[in-house]
Amino acid sequence: MEKKNFLRFVIIATAIFLVVLLVKKDSVLRWIQTGFELRRQRKEIEYYEKQIRDLDSRIEGLSTNRDTLEAYAREQFLFSEPGDDVYLEP
Numbered sequence: 260m261e262k263k264n265f266l267r268f269v270i271i272a273t274a275i276f277l278v279v280l281l282v283k284k285d286s287v288l289r290w291i292q293t294g295f296e297l298r299r300q301r302k303e304i305e306y307y308e309k310q311i312r313d314l315d316s317r318i319e320g321l322s323t324n325r326d327t328l329e330a331y332a333r334e335q336f337l338f339s340e341p342g343d344d345v346y347l348e349p
Contacts (some may be wrong), residue, residue, distance in 0.1 A: 321328045332338040
C-alpha cells in the first residue's frame with residue numbers, strides 16, 4: 260500500500276513539475292527558443308559586421324586610389340573619357 264501511495268505521489272509530483280516547467284511564463288521551451296534566436300541574431304550580426312568591414316575597405320580603396328575610382332566609375336556608371344569607344348550590351 261505504501262508503494263502505491265509513493266508511486267502516486269511521484270507521478271503527481273512529476274506531472275506538476277512538467278506542467279510548471281513547460282507551461283509557465285519562464286518555461287524551458289521559451290529558454291530553448293530564446294537560445295536559438297540569440298544564436299541566429301549573433302550570426303546575423305557577424306554577417307553585417309563583415310559586410311561593413313568589406314564596404315569600409317572598398318570605400319578606403321576608392322577614396323585613396325584614383326585608378327580604382329576611375330575603374331569603378333567606368334564599370335558602374337558607364338563613364339568614359341572623350342575619344343573612348345563605348346560598347347553597350349543589349
